[in-house]
Amino acid sequence: MTLDTRAEAGAAPASAWPIRLDGVSVTYPNGTAALRDVSLTIDAGEMVSVVGLSGSGKSTLIRAVNGLVPVTSGTVTVGPYTVSGLSGRRLRQVRGHIGMIFQGFNLATRIDVYRNTLVGRFAQAGALRGLLGVPTAHDREVALSALHTVGMLDKVWTRAGSLSGGQQQRVAIARALSQEPSIMLADEPVASLDPPTAHAVMSELERINTERYLTVLVNLHLMDLARQYTRRMIGLRAGEVVYDGPAAEATEADFEQIYGRRIRPQDRLGDRT
Amino acid sequence: MSGTTAEPAARFEVPPRPRTWPRRALIVSALAAFTVATCLPAIGGVEIDLGAIARNWRHGAANLSALLQPNWAFFPRTVQPMLETLQMAFVGAAIAAALSVPLTLWAARPTNPNILTRSAVRAVVNVFRAVPDLVWATILVAMVGVGALPGLLALVLFNVGIVVKLVSEAIDSAEHPYLEAARAGGATQHQINRTLALPQNLPLFLNQWLYALELNVRISAILGIVGAGGIGRLLDERFGFFAYGDVSVIILEILVVVLVIEAASNILRRRLA
Numbered sequence A: 001m002t003l004d005t006r007a008e009a010g011a012a013p014a015s016a017w018p019i020r021l022d023g024v025s026v027t028y029p030n031g032t033a034a035l036r037d038v039s040l041t042i043d044a045g046e047m048v049s050v051v052g053l054s055g056s057g058k059s060t061l062i063r064a065v066n067g068l069v070p071v072t073s074g075t076v077t078v079g080p081y082t083v084s085g086l087s088g089r090r091l092r093q094v095r096g097h098i099g100m101i102f103q104g105f106n107l108a109t110r111i112d113v114y115r116n117t118l119v120g121r122f123a124q125a126g127a128l129r130g131l132l133g134v135p136t137a138h139d140r141e142v143a144l145s146a147l148h149t150v151g152m153l154d155k156v157w158t159r160a161g162s163l164s165g166g167q168q169q170r171v172a173i174a175r176a177l178s179q180e181p182s183i184m185l186a187d188e189p190v191a192s193l194d195p196p197t198a199h200a201v202m203s204e205l206e207r208i209n210t211e212r213y214l215t216v217l218v219n220l221h222l223m224d225l226a227r228q229y230t231r232r233m234i235g236l237r238a239g240e241v242v243y244d245g246p247a248a249e250a251t252e253a254d255f256e257q258i259y260g261r262r263i264r265p266q267d268r269l270g271d272r273t
Numbered sequence B: 001m002s003g004t005t006a007e008p009a010a011r012f013e014v015p016p017r018p019r020t021w022p023r024r025a026l027i028v029s030a031l032a033a034f035t036v037a038t039c040l041p042a043i044g045g046v047e048i049d050l051g052a053i054a055r056n057w058r059h060g061a062a063n064l065s066a067l068l069q070p071n072w073a074f075f076p077r078t079v080q081p082m083l084e085t086l087q088m089a090f091v092g093a094a095i096a097a098a099l100s101v102p103l104t105l106w107a108a109r110p111t112n113p114n115i116l117t118r119s120a121v122r123a124v125v126n127v128f129r130a131v132p133d134l135v136w137a138t139i140l141v142a143m144v145g146v147g148a149l150p151g152l153l154a155l156v157l158f159n160v161g162i163v164v165k166l167v168s169e170a171i172d173s174a175e176h177p178y179l180e181a182a183r184a185g186g187a188t189q190h191q192i193n194r195t196l197a198l199p200q201n202l203p204l205f206l207n208q209w210l211y212a213l214e215l216n217v218r219i220s221a222i223l224g225i226v227g228a229g230g231i232g233r234l235l236d237e238r239f240g241f242f243a244y245g246d247v248s249v250i251i252l253e254i255l256v257v258v259l260v261i262e263a264a265s266n267i268l269r270r271r272l273a
């Protein structure tokens, strides 16, 4: 499969949306302050990484963008919508424009790849089709073309649970792509994968960013992945932004400041293979 | 963290442990007090008269020897009631299986986040389950008259109670990462339940449906004693006439049918696993 046919298959490039956080704080019901007064703007079409230690608030930040975590104060804006304060049908509608992939892939393991991918079309279903759960011909086409894009079309009738980790993450990317999203969120998408597979999945995200012109926000805890694949990097420590700048030029000292400790060997994944 | 730079005093700053022993002590002493109280005849506790068992065992032995001589000539008369019993068991399990799907999904937290409707369904189902099967049968015989219908209704109510409780609790205690992914993509709860949660949890349902069927064959054999049709009514009648040879045939027949159904259901279960 050449890159050209793949690009063709992923037709209809959605328009990218900017993301804006204004003085966002998140305090969980148990009193944990996970984000403290975070303000940042991510331009349409940017690919940005969020780096920080475990517990620094990376997942909370990314989940605030699509409203999976409600903000305690401040506002979150994506494209033309203010996410904070939305609920019900309006929130689902906005989420339909925001794809998301997870560290654990989050597929329904007993269900085939095809039906897992169609989940990305749910937000577009009208009331009646949503009730009956019947996809349209267009839904099927979008889902299959998304699977083609990530090179998983030959596994379309396989149970998701019987795929390898890398394959499952590709299906999860296809599920997000079939939303025809304007933003792609990725919460530690390669943390459960071995190094070569991790690089393959990161390249996939990079390609989506350039070919589909999507805004990509990706959580990483490894410094070399952030340097290699993203242009801009946001460093979080204890819920606060402590670094915001170019990723490639970030020095060891910058990372030590983000981590709040010295660099260790496990902060790196290893070279692209 | 083995912080080499941290002060020794800060190294063992263990957060205060929640105090659980007063609660545990309370539960243990309450259980002990209850056990002692139930054995005190002075306050109406259980009186266990071991002497009565010794006095009556001769009488029992005579009946037992009568039971050991089955009257095989009686067998043809048992076929029709036995078929009625099996019919009640199967139809009851099938109707209960159909009813259990929506009720279970409404009773489990991951598939119904609304606490009001969830608690309501759970309360109703718990009542179904708390009433013993024979009591249901007695009440229903009083309401709709003697015959197979009250037996069938009793089985349905009893089965719904069991299946909904066991499956909804299994769903509650399992992880459902695909739910978060679908929610992040803008899916409604109904779409999630229909296309993901139900197929993903189908093995749990199948297991309990088979279990309900096994229980039904056993229960419906004795439901007839309270007038709810089937082989139990014949058993009661022959017992009334002290026809222990006939009773013996019926009991052996019930035993064989129960064993066959359990074996078949075990084979099915292994295939589905």
Ligand SMILES: Nc1ncnc2c1ncn2[C@@H]1O[C@H](COP(=O)(O)OP(=O)(O)OP(=O)(O)O)[C@@H](O)[C@H]1O
Pocket: A028, A029, A030, A032, A033, A034, A052, A053, A054, A055, A056, A057, A058, A059, A060, A061, A221
């Ligand atoms: N649902 C929750 N309820 C209460 N506290 C939470 C919840 N989720 C996260 N936290 C807390 O909020 C803080 C930030 O968590 P978050 O998951 O955003 O960190 P993270 O940077 O993604 O960490 P990791 O790299 O381990 O995924 C942590 O202290 C965490 O314990």
Ligand SMILES: [Mg+2]
Pocket: A058, A059, A060, A187, A188
């Ligand atoms: Mg996280």
